[in-house]
Amino acid sequence: MVDFTIQLEKIAQAVGILQEQNVDMWLTFVRETEHNADPALPLISPSNVTWHTALIITREGHKVAIAGRYEIVNFERMGIWDETIAYDQSIQPALIEVLDRLNPRQIAVNYSESDTAADGLSHGMYLTLQRYLAGKPYQLISAENILNPLRGRKTPGEIARIRAAVALTDDIINRITAYLKPGLTELEIANYIHAEYRKEGVVPSWDPGHCPTVSCGAETPVGHVSPSSKYVATTGELVRIDQGVILDHYISDIQRVWYLQPAGETEIPAPVQHAFDSVRAAILAAGAMLKPGVQGCVVDDASRKTIIDAGYPEYQHAVGHMIGRTVHDGATLLGPRWERYGKTPFGIVEAGNCFTLELGVHVPGYGLVSLEEDVVVTDTGYEWLGKPQTEIIVVPV
């Protein structure tokens, strides 16, 4: 039986947010969500849908699911929808009947230039909705102000699931430490990690083609790049792995750094140690700013200043993104005020938000020193969701 406890929590939360935001109605309008997913749907529906489906939640707490005849049972079984309406040939008559009866001033729908997690409505579906509503008085508005808090304020059930995904990843990191040795290619290491995931019955948090991202040594390219057979774990150099797993629909996203220490060497080389200390200091500087009420960009400022002051180039990304059902799970970004990020760095951090804190620097001759930790925002600050990396993991060779 499908477990929909999280969806029941989120639907209840949505009603409160509609009241808080003073919006009459939130409409999720989707079809064929296997390959045209709306990231909002899994928050309130336990399964994908094939045909046009409308999920309506009002500020008064009224909840209506309209779905194709063969799919309505999945919503009936949830027991939370006040009305479940099946249709055969077209959703239009039932949808219009419900809207005319509930008569909202505004209808928030899932589009947003800034917030990809609130941008699940396709342009084709928007045109369909416009066509259905021609001549009607309802005002279509962006649901970004509904979806950002709905996705961002993790319930206790959600936080427990993220912690479990992080714990499993920590365990796999220990296995990697035992496995690593000079001569392994990035691809071999990635294949080993995929095999461990399969043993655990989990899948990578993002595209298996580059989750894990494995970076061996100083020459490998940086970024969301597929592991290759060209670069090899090498004595006296670094291995950096960025990975995560999806466990029970919630993810982890963690980066760790290993040093393959030559026999006889007893200390981490100074440029590597300095890079590690600086990266960790920058993460702690971000953490020091992280609490409810602060703007995301202010958190990024702190880590960016720290790493620049330490003599390194600034990282070309945000220091933190939300995590949850996906690796980039919602709008508020702990990021710089760059056009490519839209409004997301100006979002306000809230209690229950789960973020990564991540950045890295390249150390010539050694490789990438890059860390990523997962945290949850508390009422007064933040907590680690796992055990943070406090020193370079040494693999004696």
Add this chain to the structure above:
Amino acid sequence: MVDFTIQLEKIAQAVGILQEQNVDMWLTFVRETEHNADPALPLISPSNVTWHTALIITREGHKVAIAGRYEIVNFERMGIWDETIAYDQSIQPALIEVLDRLNPRQIAVNYSESDTAADGLSHGMYLTLQRYLAGKPYQLISAENILNPLRGRKTPGEIARIRAAVALTDDIINRITAYLKPGLTELEIANYIHAEYRKEGVVPSWDPGHCPTVSCGAETPVGHVSPSSKYVATTGELVRIDQGVILDHYISDIQRVWYLQPAGETEIPAPVQHAFDSVRAAILAAGAMLKPGVQGCVVDDASRKTIIDAGYPEYQHAVGHMIGRTVHDGATLLGPRWERYGKTPFGIVEAGNCFTLELGVHVPGYGLVSLEEDVVVTDTGYEWLGKPQTEIIVVPV
């Protein structure tokens, strides 16, 4: 290393289709495709992307990939893009520079009311593009006339992959026959099938919550419904399973029917046999119409008439949908002329299209008789992609 042979085939095919359709440029404009997937992207990109990415293909065969600095390597490695352009803070300057240089009359972008597989552009991304192009002379048009043939005309490499997925499913069907016995719940059967998938390193073709869909006996609800513990395989009744696997990025989608035959019984009960013969006749009637040049609805007409003439109610869906990378893989639908299907039933069947042929009837007291076969359209007709079910599978109990 990521295999992108299929993407190279599809990009070459796209240039030919742009010429055929007399369209200057096709632009795929995406971001965060992990959770906001554009179904067109996997046809031409070997991996998902995080930041705004523009993939441009022109009628003259010029190919430009613009991507975030950390993701451009994945496109460089393909060796097919004439230009690969990395950006840091905003994609806008590079995108506008390329468009102004190539100066297309129309730019086809991925939205469509009818074709979900051509509707990957989110409304938020459409608004961003409109904002970028304000004051420019380019006309944005729907790419549905590009994407339908591009997705629909399967290359030999694609057909081979679908055949492999079907062959594995046929093999798993044999295992299910050996496993089935009275008393198993729908959920137990589904869990058994998931375990076989895991052994093979494959995942379900669609939502694991209802792939497989397992229907035991006469009382279980019909449709895209999660298997439950309430309904049980029962002597003298039917088990129907709808399932498929994703193997090497291509899928299968097959329904089979089993009869749990009581000891001493030697024939299939007459109403079940009549239902099976009628369903199979309707599938063959659809097949008899299936060839290049015919409209999808004409194929559906043939099976719909056959099943109604046999005395059963008409099925409330299409007799066939495209398959490929996904279970509903493109526009042309072998379906009725219903509003919910938009223009898709009026699409023209082409050689290389891969379809399901499927329908079912409910037999009171016994359960669901529903078949689904996978086929490829040839120059003159069609071929089965696996071994079709020609008789009810009998499980002696």
